[in-house]
Amino acid sequence: MYFCGPTVVNLLLSMISLFVMIVYKSGWFSVLTTIIWIIVWTLLLNYLCIIGWKSLAWVLVLLPFIVVIMMILFFIEIFVFAQVNGNWSMITTPMPNYDYNYDYNIR
Numbered sequence: 614m615y616f617c618g619p620t621v622v623n624l625l626l627s628m629i630s631l632f633v634m635i636v637y638k639s640g641w642f643s644v645l646t647t648i649i650w651i652i653v654w655t656l657l658l659n660y661l662c663i664i665g666w667k668s669l670a671w672v673l674v675l676l677p678f679i680v681v682i683m684m685i686l687f688f689i690e691i692f693v694f695a696q697v698n699g700n701w702s703m704i705t706t707p708m709p710n711y712d713y714n715y716d717y718n719i720r
Contacts, residue, residue: 617662619670620655627651 616624631651634644661670 614659616655616659617667617670619667619674620658620662623658623674624651624655627654 631644631647634647658670658673661667661673
C-alpha cells in the first residue's frame with residue numbers, strides 16, 4: 614500500500630505518541646483507543662491523498678501543531694506584556710477586600 618507524505622508524517626508522530634503512552638503505562642483502553650484512532654486517521658489521510666486532496670491532508674496533519682504554537686505565542690505575549698507594564702492584575706486573581714477592623718460578631 615502506498616502512503617503519501619502527510620500520511621507518513623502523521624503515522625510517525627502517532628507511533629511516537631503510542632510509544633510514549635506505553636512507556637508511561639497508560640491504561641489499556643487508552644492505548645486501544647489510540648491504535649484505532651491511528652488506523653482511522655491514517656486511512657482518511659491516505660484516502661485524501663488518493664483522490665487528489667494532498668493539500669488538505671497536509672493542513673489536517675499540521676493544523677494541531679500550528680494551533681499549539683499560536684497558543685504558546687499568545688500566552689508568552691500576555692506574560693511579557695504583564696511583566697513589562699508591571700500589571701500582573703490581569704493574570705492573578707484579585708483577593709477579596711475584607712475589612713479586618715470590623716467586628717462581624719456584633720448583633
